[in-house]
Amino acid sequence: MIKLIIFDMDGVLVDSEPAITQASINSLREAYGIEAKHTDFKEFTGMGDDKFIAGVAAKYGKDYDVKLKLRAYEIYNENKSWVKVFPRAKKLMQNFYNLDLKCAIASASDLVKVKVNISKIKPGQSIRVITTEDNANQIKTKRPLYVITGSDVKNKKPDPEIFLKAAEAAGIAPENSLVIEDAVSGVQAAKAAGMICIGVTTSFNRQTLLDAGADFVIDKLYDAFDVAKAIKDN
Numbered sequence: 001m002i003k004l005i006i007f008d009m010d011g012v013l014v015d016s017e018p019a020i021t022q023a024s025i026n027s028l029r030e031a032y033g034i035e036a037k038h039t040d041f042k043e044f045t046g047m048g049d050d051k052f053i054a055g056v057a058a059k060y061g062k063d064y065d066v067k068l069k070l071r072a073y074e075i076y077n078e079n080k081s082w083v084k085v086f087p088r089a090k091k092l093m094q095n096f097y098n099l100d101l102k103c104a105i106a107s108a109s110d111l112v113k114v115k116v117n118i119s120k121i122k123p124g125q126s127i128r129v130i131t132t133e134d135n136a137n138q139i140k141t142k143r144p145l146y147v148i149t150g151s152d153v154k155n156k157k158p159d160p161e162i163f164l165k166a167a168e169a170a171g172i173a174p175e176n177s178l179v180i181e182d183a184v185s186g187v188q189a190a191k192a193a194g195m196i197c198i199g200v201t202t203s204f205n206r207q208t209l210l211d212a213g214a215d216f217v218i219d220k221l222y223d224a225f226d227v228a229k230a231i232k233d234n
Helices: 017-032 038-044 049-059 066-078 089-098 111-121 161-170 184-192 206-212 223-231
Strands: 004-007 102-107 128-131 144-149 177-181 196-200 216-218
Touching: 004 161, 017 038, 017 049, 017 066, 038 049, 049 066, 066 111, 089 102, 089 111, 089 223, 102 111, 102 161, 111 144, 144 161, 161 177, 161 184, 177 184, 177 223, 184 196, 184 206, 196 206, 196 223, 206 216, 216 223
Parallel strands: 004 102, 004 177, 102 144, 128 144, 177 196, 196 216
Antiparallel strands: none
């Protein structure tokens, strides 16, 4: 029985990969004078922004410094207009709540970037965002949105730690959780956590997501509602 929906953020709720890629390109250019390409970042999608930038820096023979990521986040925040919310993302979340399901976000990005993305989505006044900075036990709300980020975990996807923490925060067993993911590493992490996984073809094609272990693959985000509703009580 499905009781919890866990959303990945980038590539699922928001179309932010071009934005963080460009911000990372700008950061690398400022620091090293290199001209990285968008395609250089593809293989590191979903692995967290340290790996996202470090992997490309290494391709150009440069060492990684966390200042590269922090500068990329500054550029990202300064250019929020680059980030686009996927159609009906907000409605999808609200309709999951209407099915009496809990919702969480599990993003490999740091909290500072996730907050920018959530501000773009504007989940709604009835939804209370709860991060690990909050004392969830002291917050009483009918529609909590539990947020776990790369800042909260030691091991990044494809390790299942982030999804297990999201389920723990919501008080739901992993086997009663469903993950919506767009990246190979995220699908692998969801399955390693023992969760059902829906892959969305925003970053990788259908066969690649199936090969990674996705139980279902959809082309449009809102199609996740029909899938989840169909298996909710099974």
